[in-house]
Structure formats: structure tokens, C-alpha cells
Amino acid sequence: MGLGGCIILLAFGAILAFGVDWHLAGVNLTVVGVVLMAAGLIGVVVYARVLGRRRYLGRAVDEVVVEEHHRDRL
Numbered sequence: 142m143g144l145g146g147c148i149i150l151l152a153f154g155a156i157l158a159f160g161v162d163w164h165l166a167g168v169n170l171t172v173v174g175v176v177l178m179a180a181g182l183i184g185v186v187v188y189a190r191v192l193g194r195r196r197y198l199g200r201a202v203d204e205v206v207v208e209e210h211h212r213d214r215l
Contacts, residue, residue, distance in 0.1 A: 144188050150181030 158174025 147184035154178035
């Protein structure tokens with residue numbers, strides 16, 4: 142799931158948790174909203190960690206790597 146999907150989960154969860162006054166039998170919409178917001182927040186954190194790691198590794202890849210080859214001597 143990308144960053145946009147995580148933000149949509151956060152927004153939809155906030156709407157369910159704080160902006161809706163519906164009552165469904167057997168479903169607590171406030172809890173569903175909080176769970177969706179938690180899932181969206183976890184997704185944003187994981188996405189930021191992965192993106193940060195890629196950016197860090199991207200800088201390391203730009204470095205020049207010198208390899209030495211030794212011939213076997215008989």
C-alpha cells in the first residue's frame with residue numbers, strides 16, 4: 142500500500158471515529174475508525190522508514206567501488 146492509501150485510511154478512520162453519528166447493530170463505528178486510523182498511521186511510519194532507507198542506500202550506491210582481481214600463482 143502506498144502513501145496515498147495510508148492517508149486515505151487515516152482520513153476515513155477519522156471520519157468514522159469523530160464525524161459520524163450512525164448506529165449499526167453489532168458494530169461500533171468509533172472503534173472501527175480508530176482501528177483504521179491506527180492501520181493508516183502504521184502504514185505511514187513503515188512507508189517513511191522504507192523510503193528513508195532507500196534514500197540512504199541511494200547515496201551509498203553512488204560511491205565508486207574498486208575491485209581487485211588477483212591471478213592465481215602456480
